[in-house]
Amino acid sequence: MSQRTKIKALLESEQTNIEVTVKGWVRTFRNNQFIALNDGSTNSNIQIVVDFENTDPNLLKRITTGAALSVVGELVASLGKGQKVEVKAKQIEVLGDSDPEKYPLQPKKHSLEFLREIAHLRFRTNTFGAVFRVRNSLSYAVHTFFHERGFVYLHTPIITASDAEGAGETFHVTNFDLAYPPRTENGDVDFKQDFFGRATNLTVSGQLEGELGAMALSDIYTFGPTFRAENSNTTRHLAEFWMIEPEMAFYDLEDNMNLAEEFLKYLIGYVLKNNAEDIEFLSQRLAEEEKQKPQNERSETTLIEKLQFCLDNDFQRLTYTEAIDILKESTPNKKKKFTYLVEGWGTDLQSEHERYLVEKHFKKPVILTDYPKEIKAFYMRQNDDGKTVRAMDILFPGIGEIVGGSQREERLEKLEQRMTEMGIPTEELWWYLDTRRFGSCPHAGFGLGFERMVQFVTGMGNIRDVIPFPRFPKNAEF
Numbered sequence: 001m002s003q004r005t006k007i008k009a010l011l012e013s014e015q016t017n018i019e020v021t022v023k024g025w026v027r028t029f030r031n032n033q034f035i036a037l038n039d040g041s042t043n044s045n046i047q048i049v050v051d052f053e054n055t056d057p058n059l060l061k062r063i064t065t066g067a068a069l070s071v072v073g074e075l076v077a078s079l080g081k082g083q084k085v086e087v088k089a090k091q092i093e094v095l096g097d098s099d100p101e102k103y104p105l106q107p108k109k110h111s112l113e114f115l116r117e118i119a120h121l122r123f124r125t126n127t128f129g130a131v132f133r134v135r136n137s138l139s140y141a142v143h144t145f146f147h148e149r150g151f152v153y154l155h156t157p158i159i160t161a162s163d164a165e166g167a168g169e170t171f172h173v174t175n176f177d178l179a180y181p182p183r184t185e186n187g188d189v190d191f192k193q194d195f196f197g198r199a200t201n202l203t204v205s206g207q208l209e210g211e212l213g214a215m216a217l218s219d220i221y222t223f224g225p226t227f228r229a230e231n232s233n234t235t236r237h238l239a240e241f242w243m244i245e246p247e248m249a250f251y252d253l254e255d256n257m258n259l260a261e262e263f264l265k266y267l268i269g270y271v272l273k274n275n276a277e278d279i280e281f282l283s284q285r286l287a288e289e290e291k292q293k294p295q296n297e298r299s300e301t302t303l304i305e306k307l308q309f310c311l312d313n314d315f316q317r318l319t320y321t322e323a324i325d326i327l328k329e330s331t332p333n334k335k336k337k338f339t340y341l342v343e344g345w346g347t348d349l350q351s352e353h354e355r356y357l358v359e360k361h362f363k364k365p366v367i368l369t370d371y372p373k374e375i376k377a378f379y380m381r382q383n384d385d386g387k388t389v390r391a392m393d394i395l396f397p398g399i400g401e402i403v404g405g406s407q408r409e410e411r412l413e414k415l416e417q418r419m420t421e422m423g424i425p426t427e428e429l430w431w432y433l434d435t436r437r438f439g440s441c442p443h444a445g446f447g448l449g450f451e452r453m454v455q456f457v458t459g460m461g462n463i464r465d466v467i468p469f470p471r472f473p474k475n476a477e478f
């Protein structure tokens with residue numbers, strides 16, 4: 001078994017006229033003679049040439065789309081166009097048959113919606129092969145980036161008792177028989193008797209625990225699953241997604257923005273360099289998709305140009321207040337084209353507003369800072385104006401918010417006062433407040449939604465197509 005060579009290596013091989021063993025799944029079989037075989041190591045197939053006159057017809061019949069094969073043959077320079085090398089088969093073994101009448105993946109174009117319904121097989125398509133190789137590469141790049149900078153990878157808990165952050169609706173975690181949970185005397189569910197002796201939920205963010213780590217290790221990051229029971233059927237929200245949350249001691253908002261921008265550019269640069277073939281394929285796929293749209297909605301730039309543009313340009317930095325002024329004066333606002341009109345200072349920005357700023361006004365990634373404190377979390381550092389906090393959101397073309405972060409409130413009194421104002425129980429977060437009691441210091445951090453980054457880099461329009469098995473309202477298949 002170990003003698004097999006992966007197709008990527010074969011296609012890059014300098015040597016020919018050697019005997020090789022290749023294993024993979026049949027994509028197509030033409031003229032009883034040419035098998036396109038793929039093993040997922042690369043987007044490209046290797047061509048297997050079959051000597052059909054000297055091959056058992058019963059074996060030929062079993063070479064169908066989707067079948068798993070093991071082929072021994074000679075790697076030779078290809079006579080045909082389109083490939084440098086091919087394998088002249090000497091021996092073909094069908095490891096697993098695939099009934100062409102029943103196999104759902106025909107060698108033709110399938111819609112992304114249909115492929116989502118057969119997510120267990122969609123890895124076998126060019127598009128999803130490319131997406132998941134890029135996703136893999138990006139996650140490696142995340143670790144490399146932080147590792148090179150001396151950050152400590154900290155695993156924060158997935159089950160927690162705090163939803164104090166208010167980042168989103170949580171999923172409850174319980175061991176109770178839901179039909180008959182134990183009750184207290186007043187009839188409430190008695191969580192004291194539950195597994196953890198209290199009500200618990202799946203984490204919506206590892207930030208608060210991440211801060212505890214940073215208050216000793218200086219620079220940490222988390223990279224793990226995050227859960228939000230958001231009943232929003234958008235192309236940018238999942239119920240289960242992966243988030244990267246760095247937290248840095250002795251950083252202010254400026255340092256935080258610099259790190260985030262450097263990080264995003266590093267990730268983009270990494271895949272452009274290391275996943276060139278897949279990105280090229282995805283870029284063409286997107287261009288094809290764009291052609292289906294009416295002329296005025298088409299993007300003028302290719303995926304690769306977009307990625308390169310982000311690398312080459314500074315992100316536009318401005319305050320929330322400046323952004324509101326731009327939006328108020330904007331044509332879609334004046335002509336009442338926005339679904340939510342921007343009337344005054346203080347309202348949260350909708351994704352249509354974020355996209356206007358990024359795609360129409362600045363035409364590049366934007367970092368918005370200093371949001372009104374009312375629309376941001378309790379832990380963000382309060383500015384002297386008494387109205388705004390040191391928050392930053394990074395907005396990307398086609399995506400909207402990709403990063404949310406802030407400098408944290410390190411002053412105990414200010415923090416407690418804000419928690420009280422917002423009705424957040426200080427007793428429950430005693431451990432969080434301890435960091436402000438003992439050796440508090442300025443610090444900052446941010447959260448990057450990993451799938452939104454994969455979406456941006458692959459050009460996939462729907463977040464459900466960049467995670468192997470998406471979790472969203474009314475769906476937990478596979």
Ligand code: ATP
Nearest residue numbers: 167228236237238241401402403404447448449452
């Ligand atoms: P949004 O306004 O888009 O819902 P948010 O303000 O809830 O985002 P944060 O709580 O700041 O987002 O989370 C940090 C990052 O996590 C976001 O910038 C985004 O990239 C990502 N993110 C948030 N919610 C989801 C989700 N449901 N699915 C996928 N990624 C998400």
Ligand code: MN
Nearest residue numbers: 167168228230
């Ligand atoms: Mn949200």
